[in-house]
Amino acid sequence: MRVAITRMLPEANATAARVRDLGHEALLAPLLSVEPREFDTNLAGAQALFFTSTTGVRAFAQATTNRNARVLAVGDTTADAARAAGFDDVTSASGDVIALAALAQVTLDPQAGPLIHIAGAQVAGDLVAKLKAAGFDAEWRVGYEAVATAALPAAFEQNPEIVLFHSARAAAAFVALGAPNSADMVAACFSEAVAEAAMRAPWKRVIVAPKPREEALLAAALTREGA
Structure with a gap:
């Protein structure tokens, strides 16, 4: 699956490596700097x-x-x-x-x-x-x-299937940019607070990590057990 990673750099690079280790395509799409x-x-x-x-x-x-x-x-x-x-x-x-x-x-x-x-x-x-x-x-x-980005990252042009949100501010930034094609994507959220911000846009599905940890987020969003 193509996975858009919206967290800030350089932390997004470590997340991308974990996504690739799970066998998926990682798309760097930071919404905050x-x-x-x-x-x-x-x-x-x-x-x-x-x-x-x-x-x-x-x-x-x-x-x-x-x-x-x-x-x-x-x-x-x-x-x-x-x-x-x-x-x-x-x-x-x-x-x-x-x-x-x-x-x-x-x-x-x-x-x-x-x-x-x-x-x-x-x-x-x-x-x-x-x-x-x-x-x-x-x-x-x-x-x-x-600071929220002024434009949607180019990675979203590659039609990600899942969007990872580590923070409510990143989710809010995506919504503020119009949340294009959100109804065709899954939002995977770090916590309930993040999900609340993301759900201001329509999604194919919203997943919330059972614990506020990245490994829990990735397991819920990307592994067969979590899907």
Whole structure:
């Protein structure tokens, strides 16, 4: 099957390799691009650093050489990216923002210092609000902005059968560009929130990963067991 991968580069390249390993044709079709933003990288007194995407990890790693912070990551892929960037103390929530906030409540102390979330200019789930509601001093620092493409990627001219959406913003960008031929394609979505954004267009079928992990998304969308 021809599979359009809408996530940002360079992460889309790793997804494409996994799609090919499963025996399918991978079409790079990023609907968002990253624009770096200057931000405060001072972590003096901070209890922990939070990442909800590999893009956030990359933004921080490119902005500073500081790798001394304790890191809490939303999922295993993000945690792996943090370790690869040089962080030693990394814990994964293996889930979503709700799971990450819950992890903070059982592993961190509201009196032990502020929590810093490095993320994009638009975030889903409002992690900082959840942490503040739990009694923590939490701060959101914008390390980058994900900008929607002005035109549909050329890969969609190759008539993909499945479109992978890793984020609600990518799904919304596709809808904003008119969602051409969506009724003839399957939308495979990373989570229910992503599916909600995608379903503003008509699809042949919408698949939602049973867990917010890429391996679960690909299994649901591309393997015989998931199809």
